[in-house]
Amino acid sequence: MSELAIQDANKKVALRMALFAAGMLALAFASVPLYRIFCQVTGFGGTTQVADTAPGAIEGEIGVRFDSNVNGVPWRFEAPEKVRIAPGARTVVNYTAANTLARPTTGTATFNVSPVQAGQYFSKIECFCFTEQTLRPGEKVEMPVIFFVDPKIAEDPLTAHIDEITLSYTFFPVENPSTSG
Incomplete structure (x- = not known):
């Protein structure tokens, strides 16, 4: 060559x-x-779905627990009480958050659902987790979550046994908050 x-x-x-x-x-x-x-x-890893409307309640009941955490955000962040809901029912709960500093702070929430198999059946219509949240000094706010559990959860052999779902949020600080909105 x-x-x-x-x-x-x-x-x-x-x-x-x-x-x-x-x-x-x-x-x-x-x-x-x-x-x-x-x-x-x-719904892999407990990721929830996003929907425009709930399909409507069917017979049955499932429990939903709520968890709240902060990681580096100077806030008190509290979860609502556990609820029992009918699959398909539009449900509203309110988390509360309070800024403990004397200056505005901004946070963004990550979320997951456990057991993870339920994530594909847990749908949020409205959630504070969709956008960054800025709280003024000492401000306390209610943060609504509007959701439903898809009735198909009872038909899936991997999820039919689930009697309770946990929705968990963790707020993290936003160093350079967006100025739009």
Whole structure:
């Protein structure tokens, strides 16, 4: 093989490796939004669904417990009492949050549902977790969550045995709050 042919072969290998590296880099950047979409579609990892309306109550009952946590946000964040609801019923509960500092602070909430198999059947119509929350010094607010548990939860062999679901939120600080809205 001539030296020119070897150089051409090396250039082709180098180009393929550069394209492969660029593809892997693009995949790394795309993996977070793709994973988020996957979780929202499947309920994987206790990710809840988003809906416009509840389908309407059916016979039966399921318990929903609520959990509240803060991680680095100087707030008191309290969960509502446990409720028992009919599957499909539109339900409203209020969390409360109070800023304990003498300056405004902003937080954003992450959430999950346990057991994780119930995530695909837990739908939120409205939630404080959809946007950043800014509280003025000493301000105390109610933060509503409007949700329903899809009646199909009773038909799925993996979830038919579930009698209670826990909805958990954790607030984290937002260093540079968005100014829109």
